[in-house]
Amino acid sequence: RFKVQQSGPRNRLRVAAANKATKVKRLRAIQKQSANGKHHNNMSKNNARVAMNVVDARVRLLQKALEKPTVLVDARQKLTKQKDAREKIQERRLNSTSYDVSNW
Known part of the structure; x- marks a missing residue:
């Protein structure tokens, strides 16, 4: 092989x-x-x-x-997509209950 x-x-x-x-x-x-x-x-x-x-x-x-x-993807387009995804993930983290500190 x-x-x-x-x-x-x-x-x-x-x-x-x-x-x-x-x-x-x-x-x-x-x-x-x-x-x-x-x-x-x-x-x-x-x-x-x-x-x-x-x-x-x-x-x-x-x-x-x-x-x-x-398919050629514009690099800037890709970067903005990544940024959007990161922001969404951060928002989700903030909204999720496991990160909610007020329960303590």
């Missing part, structure tokens, strides 16, 4: 493919072991198809991600 060194669609695809390849190898080894029927691993059944499906799904997701334009 490889760790993802860099983010990015190409690299992620390569890593995904490598991981799937190692998985399939491992499962084939399990199948060879289980010739005597003692060691029947559920994962070893039609593993190639499953692996391909997973790879296909990942490819599809990455293609979708590449097709869609990235």
Whole structure:
């Protein structure tokens, strides 16, 4: 298994493919072991198809991600949203009963 060194669609695809390849190898080894029927691993059944499906799904997701334009959010807009959220949280804290000191 490889760790993802860099983010990015190409690299992620390569890593995904490598991981799937190692998985399939491992499962084939399990199948060879289980010739005597003692060691029947559920994962070893039609593993190639499953692996391909997973790879296909990942490819599809990455293609979708590449097709869609990235939404640019204005940094100032983001900051104001964060400030608003912080203020709301503070108001909630003040209004909540756990912070109410008058009960003591």
